Amino acid sequence: MERKQPDLVLIVARSFATKLATPTLIIDARGDLVYFNDAAAEVLGRSYLDIGTLPASRWQDLFQPRTIDEEPLSPEQTPGGIALRERRPVHGSFAFSDLGGREREITVTAFPLYSRPDEVVGVMSIFWELPAAP
């Protein structure tokens, strides 16, 4: 039996996210999307159970993140990616296409999840959809 398991901090973060009514997603230390909650599913266009875990490159293809000015963003340039790479909290806004093809703009607060003082096991990103421009 293979016994690979996420760190407890990531497990508890996921558990916390399941109970939040605010859209929340979690990436692991490799940048793979490992969970998003039901509130996030409303914005992303499909549930986590439908999509499952996504490697960073795959979720870039699916959601095509870009700046508010329509410049393409790599996963590393999103708030969650910066929080993971630079190990600090990040707040920012960006646009993407949801899985129904609708354009969305969100503002995100992302922070690294430290399991030990020297070990980041992932990032939690909490986000809000920006009101559509008039």
Next chain:
Amino acid sequence: MIVRIWGARGSLSAPGPATVGYGGNTSCVEVELADGTTLILDAGSGIRELGQRLLQRDRGVVHICLTHLHLDHVEGLGFFAPLWQAGWKLHFWGPPSTTATLRARVSRYLSPPLFPMGLSEAPAEVVFDDVPREPWRIGSALVEAQTVEHRGPTLGYRIEEEGRVFAYLPDHEPYLTAALDDQPEWISGWRLAAGADLLFHDSQYTDEEYAGRLGWGHSSVCHAAAFARAAGVRQLALFHHDPMRSDRELESLYDQVAESLRDEQEPPLIARERSELELGADW
């Protein structure tokens, strides 16, 4: 390996006629490895009698693996006879903390005003180490520790020797981290218990009690069974009995648990103080 139970009670010692069958001492389990190494899991009040037994043999090294530092898991240390004799080496392993060393944290209890003597006065050689991140060797066993869901930094242990696995998660509330029929890798403690031959697991509450104690860090007996089922454990032993639970009440919970286990699982056990389980080729 031989597993001996010196204390299976949780939270508080509970001596008396109503608990004499399964015992009133708090958590302490001795694991005798094939090469003769002694490994002790937790230092609740049960460690006092274990210490007396160890005095009957030659002095040497004893490994004491602490799951966490709540009082019911360390309260027996001051009465562990080898600590007070030169010639013994006690190697403590425990959970890391961001605020203080393991020695400093254990010393909070083993010092005035909570205890008359200080740890530095003990004649035995005492060594403290945070558990390694990766599995490590103690004697002839491969030992693995992992943080698990409980109040404060808390570990579970997995001890593997000669193809047999014993998992020890005495204080654990996996229900908080995931629905227990969810993807198993998202259940706290799953990796430690996966495929274990024998699991000692927190089973402090009834379902009714758990409803009022959500987040206190413990499991109901049914959650213990669900966890064992999710992890594919061969045999579950109910452990960390509530101090209010009489022998008769413990036995009345047994049927609930037995019914909920898979056909391929062995009937569960109620951990009984002074009992011994040998995980050998015949297990």
